Amino acid sequence: MTTIPAPLPLQPVDAEGPVFREPWEAQVFALAVTLSEAGLFTWEEWAATLGAEIKAAQAAGDPDLGDTYYQHWQRALERLVAEKGAVDGASIGQRSEKWRRAYLNTPHGQPIELSAGD
Numbered sequence: 001m002t003t004i005p006a007p008l009p010l011q012p013v014d015a016e017g018p019v020f021r022e023p024w025e026a027q028v029f030a031l032a033v034t035l036s037e038a039g040l041f042t043w044e045e046w047a048a049t050l051g052a053e054i055k056a057a058q059a060a061g062d063p064d065l066g067d068t069y070y071q072h073w074q075r076a077l078e079r080l081v082a083e084k085g086a087v088d089g090a091s092i093g094q095r096s097e098k099w100r101r102a103y104l105n106t107p108h109g110q111p112i113e114l115s116a117g118d
Contacts (some may be wrong), residue, residue, distance in 0.1 A: 011066025025070035050076040
């Protein structure tokens, strides 16, 4: 019988183990797996980059309770795609800011459209 490790205090779980808190977390997870399988980076590179992002966050004061885990995934993924030349860092920053403005300009309950960030 397999036992499920105890989750971090703020990490969501169900009867089978850890689950995604938000859809974007599943998407960033799937994107990292897909880009690794496509050969953009190795899983070893991924693990090292994710580990570095987590350590940097901890050094900056992140208490590492599980609620910020996929934010580290996102930063690691952004870093790797920029380092590998798949997307430049400035484009990532510009697109992130456009999405931020879009969600701030979208009424609650409505789908977010990138054009709302213009």
